[in-house]
Amino acid sequence: MAVVEQPQTNTTPRAEVASLNQYVKGESLWQDAWKRLRRNKPAILGLAVILAWIIIAIMASSLAPKPFDIQVLADNNAAPRWVIDLFPQMIAKDDGGYVTVSTNYPLGADNLGRDLLSRVIYGARVSLAVAFIGPMTALIVGLGVGLLAGYVGGRVDNALMRIVDLMYAFPTLLFVILLMTFFRTSFSNPPPGSLAAALGSLDAGSGGMLFIFIGIGLTSWMGMARLARGQVLSVREKEYIEAARALGGKNRRIVWSHVLPNILGPIIVSETLTIPSYISTEAFLSFIGLGVNPPTPSWGMMIAEGSRSIGSYPHQALFPALALFSVMFAFNFLGDGLRDALDPRMRGVD
Amino acid sequence: MNKGKYLGLVMVLAMTLTLIVGVSAQEMKVIHTGVGMVGGDPESIDPNLNEASQGNNIIRTMYIGLTTQDEETGDVVPGLATDWSQSEDGLTWTFNMIHDIPWAKYNADTDTVEQVMDEAGNPRYVTANDVVYSWKRVLDPATASTYAYVPAEFVVNGTAVMAGEASVDDLAVKAVDDYTFEITAPEAVGFATNIYGLWMVNPVPQWAIEECGDSWTEADCMPSYGPFVLKDWSHDESITVVKNPFWPGTDYVPQAQADEVVFHFLDPQTQFAEYQADTLDAINPPIEELDRIKSDAVLSQELSIGTNPCTYYIGINAEKPVVGESVHLRRALSYAVDRQSIVDNVTKGGQIPAQWFSRPGLNAAPTLETNPDLGAKFDVAKAQEELTLALDELGVASAADIPTITLAYNDSSGHAAIMQAIQQMWSTELGITVQLDPRDPSTYFSSLSEDAPQLYRSGWCQDYPDADNFLRGVFRSDSQQNDPNFVNADFDALVDEARLATDTEERRALYAQAEEILSVDQVGMIPIYWYTAVQMTKPYIERTYSVVNREAYENWNITQ
Numbered sequence: 001m002a003v004v005e006q007p008q009t010n011t012t013p014r015a016e017v018a019s020l021n022q023y024v025k026g027e028s029l030w031q032d033a034w035k036r037l038r039r040n041k042p043a044i045l046g047l048a049v050i051l052a053w054i055i056i057a058i059m060a061s062s063l064a065p066k067p068f069d070i071q072v073l074a075d076n077n078a079a080p081r082w083v084i085d086l087f088p089q090m091i092a093k094d095d096g097g098y099v100t101v102s103t104n105y106p107l108g109a110d111n112l113g114r115d116l117l118s119r120v121i122y123g124a125r126v127s128l129a130v131a132f133i134g135p136m137t138a139l140i141v142g143l144g145v146g147l148l149a150g151y152v153g154g155r156v157d158n159a160l161m162r163i164v165d166l167m168y169a170f171p172t173l174l175f176v177i178l179l180m181t182f183f184r185t186s187f188s189n190p191p192p193g194s195l196a197a198a199l200g201s202l203d204a205g206s207g208g209m210l211f212i213f214i215g216i217g218l219t220s221w222m223g224m225a226r227l228a229r230g231q232v233l234s235v236r237e238k239e240y241i242e243a244a245r246a247l248g249g250k251n252r253r254i255v256w257s258h259v260l261p262n263i264l265g266p267i268i269v270s271e272t273l274t275i276p277s278y279i280s281t282e283a284f285l286s287f288i289g290l291g292v293n294p295p296t297p298s299w300g301m302m303i304a305e306g307s308r309s310i311g312s313y314p315h316q317a318l319f320p321a322l323a324l325f326s327v328m329f330a331f332n333f334l335g336d337g338l339r340d341a342l343d344p345r346m347r348g349v350d
Numbered sequence: 351m352n353k354g355k356y357l358g359l360v361m362v363l364a365m366t367l368t369l370i371v372g373v374s375a376q377e378m379k380v381i382h383t384g385v386g387m388v389g390g391d392p393e394s395i396d397p398n399l400n401e402a403s404q405g406n407n408i409i410r411t412m413y414i415g416l417t418t419q420d421e422e423t424g425d426v427v428p429g430l431a432t433d434w435s436q437s438e439d440g441l442t443w444t445f446n447m448i449h450d451i452p453w454a455k456y457n458a459d460t461d462t463v464e465q466v467m468d469e470a471g472n473p474r475y476v477t478a479n480d481v482v483y484s485w486k487r488v489l490d491p492a493t494a495s496t497y498a499y500v501p502a503e504f505v506v507n508g509t510a511v512m513a514g515e516a517s518v519d520d521l522a523v524k525a526v527d528d529y530t531f532e533i534t535a536p537e538a539v540g541f542a543t544n545i546y547g548l549w550m551v552n553p554v555p556q557w558a559i560e561e562c563g564d565s566w567t568e569a570d571c572m573p574s575y576g577p578f579v580l581k582d583w584s585h586d587e588s589i590t591v592v593k594n595p596f597w598p599g600t601d602y603v604p605q606a607q608a609d610e611v612v613f614h615f616l617d618p619q620t621q622f623a624e625y626q627a628d629t630l631d632a633i634n635p636p637i638e639e640l641d642r643i644k645s646d647a648v649l650s651q652e653l654s655i656g657t658n659p660c661t662y663y664i665g666i667n668a669e670k671p672v673v674g675e676s677v678h679l680r681r682a683l684s685y686a687v688d689r690q691s692i693v694d695n696v697t698k699g700g701q702i703p704a705q706w707f708s709r710p711g712l713n714a715a716p717t718l719e720t721n722p723d724l725g726a727k728f729d730v731a732k733a734q735e736e737l738t739l740a741l742d743e744l745g746v747a748s749a750a751d752i753p754t755i756t757l758a759y760n761d762s763s764g765h766a767a768i769m770q771a772i773q774q775m776w777s778t779e780l781g782i783t784v785q786l787d788p789r790d791p792s793t794y795f796s797s798l799s800e801d802a803p804q805l806y807r808s809g810w811c812q813d814y815p816d817a818d819n820f821l822r823g824v825f826r827s828d829s830q831q832n833d834p835n836f837v838n839a840d841f842d843a844l845v846d847e848a849r850l851a852t853d854t855e856e857r858r859a860l861y862a863q864a865e866e867i868l869s870v871d872q873v874g875m876i877p878i879y880w881y882t883a884v885q886m887t888k889p890y891i892e893r894t895y896s897v898v899n900r901e902a903y904e905n906w907n908i909t910q
Contacts, residue, residue, distance in 0.1 A: 071774045073695035077641065091645070098645035111638060111767055112696065112774070181790070201754065204785050289761040294770050294786050305766075308619055309638030 043337020
């Protein structure tokens, strides 16, 4: 747990302390963590990659050379020369092969003549939105439930944790698949004017992302609730909480100012390490056709489409796969780095 | 020394065994095929119940109808019947069946195909009674055969029995003697002999069905009489049929040349991988790999593009909002689809851009030679003209104000690409944004029957080679297949008249008028393309190519 700096005993005169302070600057836990994180090269690399992807996702419309949905059917499966040279089995039409050579597409075009690079860039939006939404629901719902259960205890704790147990009993992936299938069937043909119709059109407007968010959100908070509750339970009995209580601190103040800051470290670490699983859940759903609606690009869907022609055009699956791979690795490296930085006791332990 | 003696004996024994096994393995000709198969089990291989082409390909190897289709011309030829005659009023048909064709069954213990004996120890033969039983079983509402409505119209009381208003004993089917089958139809229809040979009225074994119940199509129960007999059904994986030595062979359905045929249930991508690994001998290659296959010196030689009597289209539910409200909108959507571009750039299998519904080549169907200008063609100017009218009709200011339209499709093989291409065409040519709704393939078609969405992708293949099977079968207002709720009295009258007419050219003219109503005047569907059969076959397979969407595996052989 966080190292709490004990105040020096009164044996040293105040003046002396003041003079010492001129040379030793006080360091907060966060400054200390940042310092440790900075020394961790893979973590900083991960952070840089994530920031880069965030910028790409936000600026997609100005960065992408073409809109993601414009098809030039005649240019289907076209590829630039360097991509053709990369794969021995790809042979250009000029050399008696089958690949249309085109310089219009930096990474080539897909089977409908859409620019692969633009689709990879726009695909970042879906993956990063999921990387944001998953932890958000986990933090809001999961942390809330965990704090409440852990701090209040007793019956409330019991009831909340049984709900969490119940939700935990479903295998996550299966649960998400069931949810998505349910959404698809029940919102595909709703009576006009109903809530279902409103949700359905919202989902359609977001290219099918809304239901993915709901699906991932519904399954993302249970782990967080358990973790937060456990942390609260261990912190609740600590001396400084007792002291705060003895000094007449209100519950709200104790939770916000004393409990929460002290459990935040492990929570951030665990959430960062879970982000890749949200991203892969989305990619998986899109891969099996339960994710975003075409033509909205998602890396998972692009990999699925590309894998169908992997014998002829391996690059169509490779580029989105590389993008997915880089983001997953970046979040894992950053998560590891954060763990080392925020939770020194865990250092070197796996 | 003794040891050495025994060792020698053992070695001799082992060598003899290897020799026996080696010889038999060499002689066994096993064909592994994926043609016409998809990932997962066929719905059924019960002739009375099956309604999909996957099951049909398998049933065709084991069961032969009274009549059958010539695989190269699609014409009606003798199957289990040697000949037939029609009464003077044209209503009653009498079929003379081949004598003494035994029911046969695979015995797993002896690994041989055996004749089936009755309780008295006599061989069971395929008789007219089996045909009568099949007719009663398929039309019995308790059997719940979804395709029963096709033969029902070709036997007196058929539709009444299906509706539960008459007993199966009222059906006008009769076994005059063991090998003479007589049937009376309510109307004289020219292509009735086609219907009497369809798989859903193939003779089926009453005794086996009564003994095994619903599981009679499993390998331990199912007998058959055609060129092959069921050997094994590994569910969701493969079906193996083994040569039936008791099938005598006819001019049109000879004895099987191969010893076994194994049907593998795989999607095209996996089929292609297995084909390249030499574990499959014949496949439908994935469209995504066709470019490479065509340019490859070896693979291109193994590729064949043949006829397939099917039509790819987008159905329009006339009872749904927006698309149901404006015929001009439907026309605009139809004119704005560049079919040639789809065929050239997306499907790439030599498909023919479709202008109407019934596949040319079917009996009495219009052809591109007889009616080059019939139906709907890609025409941007006309599409935009119709769009202007549609905006008035719908009372909206611009195409962007048209309420959301949904286009549903079964999310398998290449449909997603074709649907996205069409979505894009509508958006560029008309400014109409259509929402795509990919659905689970396994439940897709049943979901259409329940409640078809505004627009939906579909395909239709021939059951019998006549335009009637397409136009009247799908779009007549009371047809069970009429998912889009297409209703037009003139259309109904035309297809009814064409059904009973006898002169082919006269019928073709009537069907052309009906097609004009279906694809232009009222627009019940948007034709996209006419299918081709894209297959790859290993060079060591000697085979024929069927034009009727059912391969005749008895003609296939392995030459090395």
